[in-house]
Amino acid sequence: MATSSNNSTALLDIAEVSKSFGSVSVLRSVSLTVAKGEVVTVIGPSGSGKTTLLRCVNFLESYDSGSIRIDGKEVGYRDAGTRQRRSERDLAAMRAETGMVFQGFNLFPHLTAAGNIMLGLTKVRGKSSAEARSIAEHWLGRVGLGHKADSLPAELSGGQQQRVGIARAVAMEPKILLLDEITSALDPELVGEVLAVVRSLAEDGMTMVMVTHEMAFARDASSRIVFMADGGVSAVGPPREVLAAETTNERLRTFLARFRASHF
């Protein structure tokens, strides 16, 4: 049984979070702590609750019980006990502390690459547009798109759009970065360029929680891997341990076997 962690060094502390959509239980008492600088990868079959868990961390989804804290501060509710939802203004401020990159990129189509990055910097962080522009250019350079600052999303390839998506998230200097299947919508030859950016962020010490199907990448880039099944954490540990072929976890073994069969 997963227990709530009182680890005070945890940057993200997810404690016994449960959620159901009607009669379907999508998260069953999920607990997970992530320390500063850790890269935690969540794997598991589709429908296991990975994405929902990630979306609860920045409260794009609400949850029925349990608590999620970032830096000791409850995310979606004023108080975990009374479950009184934060005001929209509070929620916006909380969300600004986390960055999220989406499977479908979700760039703002009317704004250029630089404009996408600048929106949060000017409206949320209150930076001048000149300052925001220089930050945007810095991050576009980091993701290899310094020359695309004035391109609209429609003029960029999927891989380029996703790199803008990453730059948009990290430019806000979030405490934690959430990556939701960020390469799933990409053509195979574009996956590498996006993963290279994630790897360089990890080397910089960015704390990340990612959901991915890129097993090789998960193995190489993660500090820990979490295997989710049926809305619960079924296994968690260092990559070599969790991805070991001789695991005794029946669900995990089936998942990995099926995965190897279809991906290698």
Add this chain to the structure above:
Amino acid sequence: MGYTLNFNLIWRHFDKLWGGLLLSLELAVISIAIGIVIGLVLAVWYVSAGRVVRGIIAAYVEFIRNVPLILLVYLVFYGLPTVVDLVYSAQTSFVATLALYSGAYLVEVFRSGLEAVPRGQLDAGKAIGLTPWQRLIHVRLPTMMRITLPALSNTFISLFKDTSVASVISVPELTYGAQWINFNTFRIVEVYLVVTAMYLMTGYILLFALRLVERWYRTAR
């Protein structure tokens, strides 16, 4: 048929048509401007409101859309002053009517545009910490505009043509000018040919201008 077209009388009274056209455009611009405000406010309200407000807005839209404009014009100009103590000119009366009328159509256009904004974009706006108001202004409305511009152009052209209904309460717009020349010169075919051409050309110019706006909006940065 021994009828020969003679446009001389039309040209002699052309100021009636030209002045009428300008008034038609004025009526359209003012009504549509008010209609846009009504439409935007109600559409934004609709998509975030509860069942009661939605019901009221839907009732307004359905009422307007199922009653002929000419009837609404009569109702506001002849009917309303008999029950409430208000004095207003035919022109004001028509602008108010067409504004309410265009508002109802524009609510529908804007509402479907707002609902077509992909949820992912709103999530992205939330994720970077924008407040609901900021998400509306910086994410939802700009995307809605790109989605609705083509439908919006059609509605605007259609509303411009609807200004011809103002002739029934003697507002001296283009169609009224045509009727005046018709009654005073009996050059029926000629005057309506000229007026048709005037509506057609104005419509095309409007459409062309709106297409430019669409293109500008698609590539603006």
